[in-house]
Amino acid sequence: MYLETLYIKGFRSLAEATITFQPGVTVLVGENNAGKSNVMDAIRHLTSPLDGRRDLHLRREDLHRDGCPEEGHRDTCRRAIEITGRFTSRNLDELAIYNQAMNSDHTSIGYRLTYTPPAFSGQRGTVSWRSGETETADHDPEPAARERIRHLYLPPLRDAQRELASSTSSRIQYMVERLLRDEDERRGFIADVDKRFADIEDLPPLTTAVAQVQRGLTRLTEGVALQQVGVGFADATLASITRALRLRMEQAGLDPRDLAQSGLGYANLLFMATVLTQLQDAAEADLTLLLVEEPEAHLHPQLQAVLMDYLAEEAARSQQRETTGDSWLGRIQVVVTTHAPHIATAVGPENLVVLQRYRHTDSQSEASVAGPTAEVGAVGDRPEPREYRSKAVAIADLRLAEPVLNKVRQYLNATRNTMLFGPRVLLLEGIAEAILAPVFADRVLDRSGVQRLRGTAVVPIDGVDFEPYLRILLTAERLGGHRIAQRVAVITDGDFFGLDPKRKVDRLGHLRGILAELGAGEDTARVFGNTTTLEPALMTAAPGNLPHLQEAWRNQRPNAWAGDWDALRTRPEKERPRMLADMFGQYRIRKGDFAQHLLEVSAEIGPLTPPAYFRDALQWITGKESSDAR
Incomplete structure (x- = not known):
């Protein structure tokens, strides 16, 4: 099972676009502002996060403006955002559980997200879901099935050392929490930590310090109500325990050291490794879309190639996973954005989607603003409204002959x-x-x-x-x-x-x-x-x-x-x-x-x-x- 096609209407620079994906790895390339991140965010809106923590929400500003002025839209402008995903499988039995979302071709399923922004005086927009290709106003009758398709997002890396070494980092906490989902195991872990903290409290420097304080406190309180001092750790919680931990790293054979002493590239790979541990949860979804933005940051070309090989292997391995009955399929599909040739050429040309920013001219819109009685000459004297849009060209959709692809590859x-x-x-x-x-x-x-x-x-x-x-x-x-x-x-x-x-x-x-x-x-x-x-x-x-x-x-x-x-x-x-x-x-x-x-x-x-x-x-x-x- 995999996302085959994404249809986007009215979302940011994507006034209307169709993006085709491959079952394993798809790489989105293009200039800055071409719309690559917009495609990734559209997938994030269409699917649920793998860990259930959604941090991206549609806003009024996401609606494509159709070249309108800042003060508002014209009557002819688009009023809603539509994001539609078409999912298919080489084994149609994998789609049986999605019977309410089956398309008319009976070989694919579809889900459509529609977002209507609030009026400028309003606060909240309207979100609705449709399943399959129906135009009915009925909502998706089986949202639980849709929740079986999820995503894991790995953002562009800028300062992995700070993210991993900071006391506010949540990466270690996320990893530990996934390993302690059972309540009894969690309580046992915290109790074990409390016991070890108690052992630390009995160490001589701490007990000596307590004794010195106690002497002064006794003199001050013995005449009224004698007080007793002690020292100890705060009540242990997973958050407090993991907040004090730091990830360390060093070349194999040497003792791990603080990340500040590691290169930025390897620190970024360590950050990726912490995020990719969540792929273990992909076994609890039918399809997990691994969305990786600009993985090349701080990586030399050889590491870029190794990373892409790893992602391709993870996707291929998930396709070989055997399932029975209604159990999770556990499929993984990878989508990558990049500016690096070494990342793009790590896959075949047929796995590339090229996004570009182009200038769109809509002479019809100017005429509609002028009104039906306006003279043609008067309209023609005005500058045509212009805007920049994104277009997507999937090389697989060009239907090029194999010798052409081979030579370019x-x-x-x-x-x-x-x-x-x-x-x-x-x-x-x-x-x-x-x-x-x-x-x-x-x-x-x-x-x-x-x-x-x-x-x-x-x-x-x-x-x-x-x-x-x-x-x-x-x-x-x-x-x-x-x-x-x-x-x-x-x-x-x-x-x-x-x-x-x-x-x-x-x-x-x-x-x-x-x-x-x-x-x-x-x-x-x-x-x-x-x-x-x-x-x-x-x-x-x-x-x-x-x-x-x-x-x-x-x-x-x-x-x-x-x-x-x-x-x-x-x-x-x-x-x-x-x-x-x-x-x-x-x-x-x-x-x-x-x-x-x-x-x-x-x-x-x-x-x-x-x-x-x-x-x-x-x-x-x-x-x-x-x-x-x-």
Whole structure:
């Protein structure tokens, strides 16, 4: 059993969104403010906490504003929040107990939470529950069944050392309380603690101190009513006992020490371990959704990978748990939010959901405010209301061919690239282009353009097979028509186009055909190319580039460079680019190394001038996107 789909309407930035999850682990990626935490909170509202302690409640401020001014909503605005979960199982017998929530497909169950905020003069909103796909006004007839689906929330970690070491920390208390649910065991534990406290009270330093105080007290009270002093601990309770305890940690083989002496990363893992002890309670629920926000905090990449492996193993192990009759299923499903490539690439692309923030323009709303008798021109003169919304694209919903997923999976595993994390992507052939792109940007872009390039995912694919990357970035999902990328630029060249007629390939035309097939117009994706490779293109871009090329070539072939360059100069000018391209293959010059030397030379004798196609690509990919009104 697992949460397959979450439908959200009117919740914060999620005006209307559908998020698809995988049975084991699903990772939500995206920029800041993309809506990842909003999705996690929606799940928390839809399900009960595993420990029964709900600390998150819907408020008026959670209602999506539809671009309204602060003073209120328009008549056409959404008035309620709806969060609907569709749960399914590979074994339909697991759903039998939820017969009142069965959907019409008879393969899934559903629960819908509706929250209507109070009027601005009111104090409390209205919460209602529906089961299944019915539109009836009747409430969920079996809330007890719904309570069998729960969540365990692990918040973003910021200061685990303080949380675990503080006297106000409740982590140890939670762990001890779960182990002492039986009242007799709890009383026995407290009685045992009281006995050990009494042993401490009899230690000589304490008894000596009491005796000294008693002498003075006797002199002061013996004439009236003699008093007797003693020392002891306060009455023991679980709270008072655990409040005095501190978790300690050290590398295996050494005595545990105070957490202040441990690194932040391992302290965060210890915090996670205390929270994950609650997973033992998952055996008392049919489904526990483990919600982990930004687990990468303070963890080096290897620890991030180990953590993700652990979470995946816990989910997989729970699916193997055998059950009989109406006993708890004990299934665990993991949902993670992250900004870290090592976390995202620890799972396959099909386990990723990309959330993005986009600008929504609603021209209809402006017309409704103006009224039915307003003139079209008058409405058009007003600025259109704008707002930012969140969109979700689950890669599993793109229905990509397995070879496409395999290639992207292998590339992400090898490079940990951020191509799925942002709305702009620049696809390049290799490392040489990636090395030179920032240098070219400094030459042709203004300050804001350079900053936008830094916010662009630069993807050197080490080849010319751009198709898998274009398909995963630009395929529109079925429900909302959204894509992972808002803008994609491809920079390629004519290795075999215009140089060798026997191997002539219209690569640019082929790539543009793929864009047309995907329905990606020129405002979304473009291909920029040349008929020669990058190095010959640099030769013809500007006369001032020749000294750079010569010095870089000298660094590659220190003993033979002069003869190479003299031979190049003897050829007619129009043949030189072709000869330079052939020399790279003839002498096995590594283009990445050559690009590094070009950078060193440019630092000494001045900047390179980029070829026109490279310049155009940089200017376009860093330009402002048109408004996405979907």
